[in-house]
Amino acid sequence: MEVEALDPAELQRLVLAAVADYIDDTVLAERLAEEEHQRCRLRAFTEQWDTSGEP
Numbered sequence: 001m002e003v004e005a006l007d008p009a010e011l012q013r014l015v016l017a018a019v020a021d022y023i024d025d026t027v028l029a030e031r032l033a034e035e036e037h038q039r040c041r042l043r044a045f046t047e048q049w050d051t052s053g054e055p
Contacts, residue, residue, distance in 0.1 A: 006014075
């Protein structure tokens, strides 16, 4: 079977099914929460920039 021939949703389902037994849901949730926290901090930081082009 060629990977390119698979629908992206089907490929994602197959990969997730193959690795599901190896995922620690607690650790995954912690990492996703940390990523979201970092995104919020970056967003807040970038909102402080003056984008008007004025010196």
